[in-house]
Amino acid sequence: MMLCWILISLFVGFIKAQEVIYAQLGGTVTLPREKVEGNADSVYVNWFRGSDPNPAISKNPQSGIQKEKEIKTHAHLLDDFSLQISPVQDFDFVIWRCEQHELQKTSKKTYKLYHVTIPKVSAVMVGAFLSLQCNVDDSSVIPEVKWIAPKNSDCNPGKYDKVKETVTITNVDRCHSGVWTCKLKYGGKETKATTAVFVIDLSPPIPDTIYTSPLTSSSTVKIPCSLYSNIPWLDLNETGLRGGSWSFTPLSDPPSTHPLLNLNIGPVVRWDVVNGTDGIPTIEGRELKDQDLSIHNLRVSEKIRGNYTCSLKFKSKILSRTVKVEVLKILSSEGSRVYEGKSVNLTCTLGHQQTSDFKVKWNCSSCSFVSSLGPSHPFTLLIPELKVKDSGRWTCELWKGKNKLTSAVLSLKIEKPPVNIWLIVAICGGVVGFILLIVIIIMCIRRHRQMMMYRRRKTKFCCCKNPQQNQKGFYKT
Structure with a gap:
């Protein structure tokens, strides 16, 4: 009977000598090395896992850090030779021992890893019910559990009901989407376990x-x-x-x-x-x-x-x-090609009547007309007499308060008005007719002059008697 009590007391003492460390599977955990007297560079540090007599990882001043082959990918020593395990695997939830040797001095420290688990939850519809549970293994310490909601910038997660290790939300909002953290406090130490919650909802359109x-x-x-x-x-x-x-x-x-x-x-x-x-x-x-x-x-x-x-x-x-x-557009009462001297209305419109909180600003890089409008520009701009220099890009900016919403552009081409083609034909016809008339008059005058000259040069004949030849007729004189 006495032997049983001795064994029980030894077992209880051994359990108490183990320092409790909680860790999440797949997470990161650090087993601290206790500082010993002397120079840290000359200290031999050996970390043992479970009942394995060989060190899982060790440090000595001569050969540096040595590891077992199977833990090379997930365990390493920090600068102070504490052991960090990341990610934590199933076979890591055992007893870990740290042995330190410095000259004739030896110190030992034992740790026992315990699970902290959060069951995975499926994606939850907005407005539905959500329950998260933080489960911890039984140990010699009772940790204090606190849930931390995601820190979303667009809204406040609000209050949620917490019963010991469980948090319940009766009406899930978008703000509850993200990483939830279960924080454990025990024996001056702290462990965090996390889980991701996906809330199914559509993001509000910005802007609408x-x-x-x-x-x-x-x-x-x-x-x-x-x-x-x-x-x-x-x-x-x-x-x-x-x-x-x-x-x-x-x-x-x-x-x-x-x-x-x-x-x-x-x-x-x-x-x-x-x-x-x-x-x-x-x-x-x-x-x-x-x-x-x-x-x-x-x-x-x-x-x-x-x-x-x-x-x-x-x-x-x-x-x-x-x-x-909404689509902004500039409409021209005369189209994009306008003749110089004509008037035109330019309308900046969304296709329907705008409210009073909307304003417009007109810009034209090649004209000075806009500068005379003053601070308030109308939605419909009347240009009484266009000039060739008014050609170019006319821009209408739509504003709401101090925010520019969008702008529309219209390219105006101002041209010289064309001459009437029939007027040109009539003028050309008159000129041609006038020239023909002069030609005819000149020809008539020349004809008349030729006739007069012909008459003057015509041969004259006379009738006379010639007794010698006794011939009758006309003779040239």
């Missing part, structure tokens, strides 16, 4: 209204939509994902909604274009490799004005976000 303009013929815009958590698609499919879509509702009356893209959740997750989408924006399908669900490279034109809705359909819920697209 996109202002753009067709600055060039190849201008494009991105319509944003993304998952709030960077959750793998394989895990997302396991939560009951049924499909997804993009739809478009133009800013028309009455509004009509058109499907654009459907989510293909096969081995390769991708957006597929919906057939029969005539008269609506041209969309390109693409493969999805991360949480980005956006529409890329949408060609900017007036017909893309409208509301775009991104949706994911789950077994128990449908998540959706809507983004509005």
Whole structure:
């Protein structure tokens, strides 16, 4: 009987002599080396694992640090020769001994690794229930458990109910997504265990209204939509994902909604274009490799004005976000080619009436007309008399408060007014007729003069008698 009590007391003493260290599988743990008197460089340090008589890792002044082959990848000595294990593996949860020798002095220290585990939780839908549990192995110490929520910058995780090692959240929000930490305090030491929580939700579009303009013929815009958590698609499919879509509702009356893209959740997750989408924006399908669900490279034109809705359909819920697209454009009452001297109205418009908190600024690098407008620029700019120097790029900037939303550009070409072609024909015809008339008059005068000269030079004849020849007739005199 006495022997039993002796053995029990020795066992209890041995247990108490072991220093308790909690660690998480796959995490990092440090076993501290107790400092001994003397020069640290001349101290022999040996670390033993379990009942192995050979050191798992050792340090001596002559040969330096030596390791066992199987722990080379996950254990090493720190600068003070403490043992750090990373990542912690299953076979590391044993008794570790540290033996130090310095001249004739020997000191020993024993540690025992205990598990702290957090069961993995599946991705949780926003608004659902979440429970996290921090489990610790029984040991000679009782640790104090405290949960630390993720530090998300966009919102406050708020309060959560904690019962001992378990934390429960009845209405999960996006803020609960991230790395949760279970912190243990025991015997002046501290251990942290972590787990990742993925909350399934769509990120709010920032901004919820996109202002753009067709600055060039190849201008494009991105319509944003993304998952709030960077959750793998394989895990997302396991939560009951049924499909997804993009739809478009133009800013028309009455509004009509058109499907654009459907989510293909096969081995390769991708957006597929919906057939029969005539008269609506041209969309390109693409493969999805991360949480980005956006529409890329949408060609900017007036017909893309409208509301775009991104949706994911789950077994128990449908998540959706809507983004509005506004397109700014400059309209000219006379077109982009105008003749000098004419008046023109330039209108900066989104295609509908703007509220009073919107302002515009007109710019024209080649004209001085804008400088006379003052601080408040109208949405419709009247130019009473255009000049050739007014040719160039006219820019309209859309502002809301102190924020510039977008700008639109119109290239005006001012030309000299052309001369009427029929007027030219009439003038040319008159000139030709006048010249012909002069020619005819000159020809008539010359003809008349020729006739007069001919008459003057005509031969004269007379009738006379010649008794000698007794001939009758006319004779030249």
